[in-house]
Amino acid sequence: MTRIDRALNGAAVSDGTSPGDRHPLVPALLAQVLAALIAGGLALLLVPVMFSQPLLLATLQGVLALLIAWRLGAPIWWLPIHLCFLPLAVMARGMALPGWVWGGGFMLLLLVFWRTDKSRVPLYLTNRRSRDALQLQLPAGPCRVIDLGCGDGAVLRQLAAARPDCRFVGIEHAPLTWAWAWLRARGQCNLSIRCGDFWTHSLAGYDLVYAFLSPAAMPTLGIKARTEMSPCARLVSNSFPIPGQVALDVIDVADARKTRFYTYDCGRSL
Ligand SMILES: C[S@@+](CC[C@H](N)C(=O)[O-])C[C@H]1O[C@@H](n2cnc3c(N)ncnc32)[C@H](O)[C@@H]1O
Secondary structure, eight states: OOHHHHTTTOOTTTOOOOGGGGHHHHHHHHHHEEEHHHHHHHHHTTTTGGGGGGHHHHHHHHHHHHHHHHHHTOOOOHHHHHHHHHHHHHHHHHTTOOOOOOHHHHHHHHHHOOOOHHHOOOOOOOOOHHHHHHHHHHSSSOOOEEEEETTTTTTHHHHHHHOSSEEEEEESSSSHHHHHHHHHHTTTTEEEEEOOOOSSSTTTTTTTEEOOOOGGGGHHHHHHHHHHSSSTTTTEEEEETTOOOOSSSEEOOTTTTOEEEEEEEEETTO
């Protein structure tokens, strides 16, 4: 088993996140279930009338879930989700929507976001200014470029149109997102959009690797890049540095969200 396989299977890597960090749904579920048990118990013992007020009971559960999640060290953005989850579910139930709406909504989210719970890399897109800044990072001569998790493919469509002398590959695992990127790439013969898991795709042979992922993915990406990329190749990470590695260059993009590119030269800085 390689270091990359071990890291992907959840074993701790030297500079990586702990396995506990990799499964945020477990503490989230724990907080929700514990809060439901405590809220139910409190209502039963102290105010049984609450059972006829589902929204009130759900609100109590939400507050308790928030507190438990906070004690368990959940990231701050999980807290409003814990607070609102059950109250919103109770309110939605009151709308008496047909069952297929819930099933359809779930399927749509699944097809666009796929296994974000596992990959911990959701869909958000590189903006126009960042795409322009990335274009400036392309080597002067013909080269091969890959976008790891290419989303809607907009980054690669722009680069492929601007640089017909280069070849571009995008890999995306979310079925609907991939289908969209693939359809929109038809007609650009220097661009190939593939459906699959980029962790199983070798980075050898690429001159520039572009990644816009999440902090959770960066330790393993650092290992993968070190292991597979050629010494003269370059990794450009949008927004997320590789922990423990000094970037060769940090580029500030002049956009509203103050995007930063961290660039790594595989022969020197990785
Ligand atoms: C933050 S988005 C970036 C999209 C695009 N690269 C951009 O910059 O506009 C990350 C994308 O990576 C995809 N993704 C996450 N893990 C993946 C994996 N293991 N293999 C392929 N795609 C993945 C997600 O579905 C998502 O579309």
